[in-house]
Amino acid sequence: MTRQPAIEANGLKKAYGAVTVLAGIDLSVARGSVFALLGPNGAGKTTTVRILSTLTPPDAGDARVAGYDVVRDRPRVRRAISLTGQYAAVDEMQTGEENLCMMGRLAGLGRAGARGRARELLERFGLTDAARRTAGTYSGGMRRRFDLAAGLVGRPEVIFLDEPTTGLDPRSRQAMWDVVRGLAHDGVTVFLTTQYLEEADQLADRVAVVDGGRVVAEGTSGELKRQVAGERLDLVLTDAAAFAETARRLGGRLVHSDADRLTLGVATDGDAARVRALLDEIDPDRRAVRRFAVRGATLDDVFLALTSHQEAAQKETADV
Amino acid sequence: MSDAIVLTGRAVRLSRRNLDAVLTAMLLPVLLMFVFVYFFGGAIDTGTRTGYVTYVVPGVMLLCAGFGSASTAVTVTNDMAGGIIDRFRSLDVSGTALVAGHVAASVLRNAVATTIVFGVAFLIGFRPDAGPLDWLAVAGILLAFILAISWLSACFGLIARTPEAAGGFTFLMMFLPYPSSAFVPIDTMPDWLHGFAGHQPVTPVIAALRALLLDQPVGDSAWQALSWCGGILAVAVALSGVLFRRRTA
Ligand SMILES: Nc1ncnc2c1ncn2[C@@H]1O[C@H](COP(=O)(O)OP(=O)(O)OP(=O)(O)O)[C@@H](O)[C@H]1O
Numbered sequence A: 001m002t003r004q005p006a007i008e009a010n011g012l013k014k015a016y017g018a019v020t021v022l023a024g025i026d027l028s029v030a031r032g033s034v035f036a037l038l039g040p041n042g043a044g045k046t047t048t049v050r051i052l053s054t055l056t057p058p059d060a061g062d063a064r065v066a067g068y069d070v071v072r073d074r075p076r077v078r079r080a081i082s083l084t085g086q087y088a089a090v091d092e093m094q095t096g097e098e099n100l101c102m103m104g105r106l107a108g109l110g111r112a113g114a115r116g117r118a119r120e121l122l123e124r125f126g127l128t129d130a131a132r133r134t135a136g137t138y139s140g141g142m143r144r145r146f147d148l149a150a151g152l153v154g155r156p157e158v159i160f161l162d163e164p165t166t167g168l169d170p171r172s173r174q175a176m177w178d179v180v181r182g183l184a185h186d187g188v189t190v191f192l193t194t195q196y197l198e199e200a201d202q203l204a205d206r207v208a209v210v211d212g213g214r215v216v217a218e219g220t221s222g223e224l225k226r227q228v229a230g231e232r233l234d235l236v237l238t239d240a241a242a243f244a245e246t247a248r249r250l251g252g253r254l255v256h257s258d259a260d261r262l263t264l265g266v267a268t269d270g271d272a273a274r275v276r277a278l279l280d281e282i283d284p285d286r287r288a289v290r291r292f293a294v295r296g297a298t299l300d301d302v303f304l305a306l307t308s309h310q311e312a313a314q315k316e317t318a319d320v
Numbered sequence B: 001m002s003d004a005i006v007l008t009g010r011a012v013r014l015s016r017r018n019l020d021a022v023l024t025a026m027l028l029p030v031l032l033m034f035v036f037v038y039f040f041g042g043a044i045d046t047g048t049r050t051g052y053v054t055y056v057v058p059g060v061m062l063l064c065a066g067f068g069s070a071s072t073a074v075t076v077t078n079d080m081a082g083g084i085i086d087r088f089r090s091l092d093v094s095g096t097a098l099v100a101g102h103v104a105a106s107v108l109r110n111a112v113a114t115t116i117v118f119g120v121a122f123l124i125g126f127r128p129d130a131g132p133l134d135w136l137a138v139a140g141i142l143l144a145f146i147l148a149i150s151w152l153s154a155c156f157g158l159i160a161r162t163p164e165a166a167g168g169f170t171f172l173m174m175f176l177p178y179p180s181s182a183f184v185p186i187d188t189m190p191d192w193l194h195g196f197a198g199h200q201p202v203t204p205v206i207a208a209l210r211a212l213l214l215d216q217p218v219g220d221s222a223w224q225a226l227s228w229c230g231g232i233l234a235v236a237v238a239l240s241g242v243l244f245r246r247r248t249a
């Protein structure tokens, strides 16, 4: 019973009509940790979150959240979690305070308890001054924070955040990160989705990269970086023709490509012999590559390396 | 149950902040009453000594109640289409509690609207012969009617994907009272309409309201009216549960 994972999913599948959205997702999230589900648009992040938060039943597979099955023990799961979706889920025509009091009471607090909790959360999220304004008048950043606050009224042990910082400016994003760190510090399990690698890098204890409805990689951000490549070899090409030719030769090995700067990036372990061999292979006449540099891989490289393959495959099928 | 109370409070607050919709629901029946009384009233012989105002007011009340209740479809659709439904569901709020909140707010809205329309009717010469008990019965029948229509329109709200589509239900409720004895006696209509007009749910409701207000024998109409409303309500409650589950599956 002890240290049972907060979230455990086995072979989750979901299709809408002929479109397979999830093709078998396996996940395990330790209690009290921050877990990031990283993936491009349409990867199936929201669908995964909706299944784990009991809003959508899976077609196949099973999942346990806070120890309860998301299909059979739906009410118990709901009592243990909170969901802050990708799009705002508050009443624009109610004030901040009214919204939070309402959520508090729906979460089972009494009238006074709900009001107290509302004040506390408004204070904690820097929204006390806006408490009596209708939520429709809030700015994008305030709304996001408020939406998250609304999810916390019931003191959940597992929190789902679907793209919590999409559309926020850097300062609001930092503020949101601080909130997430604070939650983790309080021992809450946080499951978040993001398209930003930096966000996963900054916040998450573990990261799973999803693409095309599958987990294509899973681990700490350090492990992922190492798994794909410890380092990246950046090549600056002499001209556009050399750029195109080299890009063609590298094909699926490319992890970075910038046509304006005539730069291509490829995974490497920094070993001199292998770098030399690679350069010989892609530039036998020693004319195409003007300069090169080896640098530490970023999570971006991991992301591109892991998801570009799928994208190429999708393009092929789309072309047919 | 307590969820339904909290959500009623919410729905009432939202109505208060959307006053134009509430005002339209009141203004339209009042205007129609003027049209009937002043434009058509002279030409319509209803065979009663109390004048056309008194004949038509029960119909106007029904129009007001039907029209006002139908707006429940729009408020329900708005919730289902927005993000808030996910939050409610993740708080384990049931579809019935959500719908009940909207219906209760609709009943309160319509109670206010109906009172105001009665007030205006008095100002333009509505003179019923109803005693206090009759009034109580009138209130009871209107309440049952509003409850049934509100819940039924919530079902439409669960089916409709956009608030505009949900608004279509209002349209239906605006027309239902016409092929009945609400505005003109049924025997003035073509024969083929008698069957429908004589047996549709609005007709016993009108008959009961009219008999109570004019202190005439009520006969079976009151029970028929209440059975209709009770039947519609029971079906709508069951249907809304099914529709909510299907919509959120
Ligand atoms: N209710 C639905 N009906 C049909 N298709 C759906 C439905 N929900 C999601 N999809 C499809 O499933 C795929 C994955 O959607 P999902 O919302 O899970 O992606 P996502 O990773 O959250 O993307 P984004 O970053 O854009 O939010 C998309 O192609 C989407 O069109």
Ligand SMILES: [Mg+2]
Pocket: A045, A046, A047, A086, A162
């Ligand atoms: Mg999404």
